[in-house]
Every structure is written in C-alpha cells, then in structure tokens.
Amino acid sequence: MSTIAFQVQDMSCGHCVKSITAAVKAADPQADVRVDLAAHRVEIDAAAASAATLQSAIREAGFTPEPA
16 A cells, blocks of 8 residues: 545535545545545545546545645
C-alpha cells in the first residue's frame, strides 16, 4: 500500500467526508481513508488505485483535490 494525500479546501462538513470516502472506496474498495476535516486533508492508503485515479474520483464527487 502507498499513502496518497490531498488537500481538499472545499470539504466543509460531515456529508463532504462521507461523499469523498464513498468516492475513494468506489475507486479502490480496499483503500483506507482518513479525513482531517479541520485541516481539509484526505490521506488514503491505496491498495490498487493510482493517485490520479483517486484524485479523479474525488473530483467527480464534486470536490477539488490538490496533491498534498
């Protein structure tokens, strides 16, 4: 597994956290997702998906992830 981190400045609530987590899990079901809402940071221990795939999944969920 590799750890991938994103800053997601437009993540502001628990619903955002659930949406991002669901998007990541859809792209990589075995991924471990940790979200720090206050810091606007998402850390993912990816099992199979690449950083680009995960970034795209979060973007498709309506957020703007930037590599951290």
